[in-house]
Amino acid sequence: MWNGITTTGKPRSPGAGWWYRQASSLRLPVYKRLISEMRARGMSPEGIAGSLTHYARRHLSGLNRRDVVSGGASDTAAALSDDVVGEQRVLLEEIVALLPAEKGVAATRFLLGMLRTATILHAGPACRDALETLAGEQLEEATLEDLLIPNTGYSSETLYDVDCVQRMLEQFLLSNTTAYGADGRSPEITADEAPSGELMPASTVARLVDGYLAEVGTDASLKSTKFQQIAALVPDYARSLDDGLYRAIDIFIKAHPWLTESEKEQLCRLMNCQKLSLEACTHAAQNERLPLRVVVQVLFFEQLRLRTTMTSWFFANDNNAVVDQGSPSSRRKSGGEIDFAAGSEDNDDDDKVVVYTPGSSEQHASAMSVEDIRQRVVELEDECSSMRQEMHRLGKPKAGIGGGGRPGALGRLFRKLGIGGGVRPPSQQQQQPRLPSSGGEKRSRFLDLGC
Known part of the structure; x- marks a missing residue:
């Protein structure tokens, strides 16, 4: 002043x-x-x-x-x-x-x-x-670094205090998911049906727990039962994708090479193969540490997903799209139609699928190469074929062998996967072209593959 x-x-x-x-x-x-x-x-x-x-x-x-x-x-x-x-x-x-x-x-x-x-x-x-x-x-506000509490007890076996994290997770479920029971788990509840007020904290905690399991999974002293208990506490609707859980399971199996096949299968039952992304499915299909049963499930659901996608492309709703059955050179420009440019062998546009979106003043066309789809189908066929030959090489099938040297149970499994034909000796195998050249025969080939 x-x-x-x-x-x-x-x-x-x-x-x-x-x-x-x-x-x-x-x-x-x-x-x-x-x-x-x-x-x-x-x-x-x-x-x-x-x-x-x-x-x-x-x-x-x-x-x-x-x-x-x-x-x-x-x-x-x-x-x-x-x-x-x-x-x-x-x-x-x-x-x-x-x-x-x-x-x-x-x-x-x-x-x-x-x-x-x-x-x-x-x-x-x-x-x-x-x-x-x-x-x-208020566990949803925590970070992975905060949860890594060291275990300082003289009788403790693990590096981090996993029991403490398990108790805090149980407390979170008890205070935030009381509407779904004392354990907070309800297999019938999906992400769409869960209340929006609980879905966001639960999803955040699910990602936090998956990251925590991946971090503590490298500890060789961590028991498989304790890993399963913590992973199973997360509600099913909280995980939109199981990629984080798959990564944690893979890290745990890698750090515990002495696990038996039955113990590995119990760990893999924690994740849902249908909720894996394309990258996770590709990694799991080539992961030698996973049990063979899990790899077959991943390949089956990946092919089923590809089949569903292909079916939605080639069999669009009649109210929104109509397949052009005219000459190869004709193309209908009216809205609400899908034109498959399936011309002769000299037409370079027979590998493109052009989709016209209705309800617009100008035509919006999006083209996708069929070559990429064809390559993915071929890769799936090769992987399943190599797995089938490996099963026969191990000499497991002894009864119920029909034509082509394939057991009945495996035959039904391969028919579900959309793979036909038996396993023939290399001398009797004939090199067949992957896809016909004409557009109509190409679409027939995709239908035969179950797509």
Whole structure:
């Protein structure tokens, strides 16, 4: 102020947490009396949680994850004397006891940091249970880095505390999916039928759990049963794609090469082969670590998906598209028609499918090369044929062999896959052209393939 006029501009009003710094300088007994009095006078839970967060970050050592990672959990605890460890443990338990029980008032990252510090300081069970409950209710706000809590117990076998994450996941399901039962699982519920308010947190937690399983799956001490328990807790409707779960299973199988075929099949039952993307299906079809039954299922559903896509292309709705049955050179330009340019061998447009969209002032044409589709069908045929020859080479079929040397059960399986003909010796096999040259015969060939 100079002569009644301020020279620093308009004064700024203090924020809601203006008293956090001053209160954090108080000793613990006085600070507890201050928090109790403010709560009695009606202070908001957010304000109390903010003050406790500021106080904990100032007085608890090793609360930030970077401090633990730089020195390690055991080194951080060993660097403190027994008296200091005892004081830190009491301080942490007192702060947790003062935390409001309302959901969302404290940050999830802060709660998980307190839980990690409680694990290092060997805090009491009541303190850890309270932190797990608060963090589990808002688990969708956590990150993978926050969930990697080191296991510091002397009798622990795993590198990370997976039991703690399992309990927090159960708490999340209990508080967010109570409409679907105590376990939070309902196979009949799909992503379209699930309430929008629960689908977003559940999908976020599903991706988080899949990433966590992929991270802890590299630990050779992690049991297969524990892996299955955590993966099975996620509701079915929460995963729109099972690519993350497939990646976690593949990493776990790679880190545990001593697993039997039955144990691998139990792990693979956790994922739905119909919910794998094209990239995941391609990887799974070439993955030698997966059981043969799973590879056959992946190939079957991939061919079924390709067949459905091809059928939707070649048999469009009559109300929206009409197939041109005229001469090869004629082309109908009216809206709502699909023209297959199936000309003679000299016509270069016989490998293009041109779709005309109705209801527009100008024609929008989108062309897709049939050569790509043909190549994909050929690759599927080759993969299934090689698998069939490998099965016969192992000498498993002994009964029910019909024409072509194929067992009846495998014959039905290959007929479902759309593969005809028996396995003939190389001397009797004849090289047949993949597809005829004319457009009409090409479409007939695609129909014979089940597309």
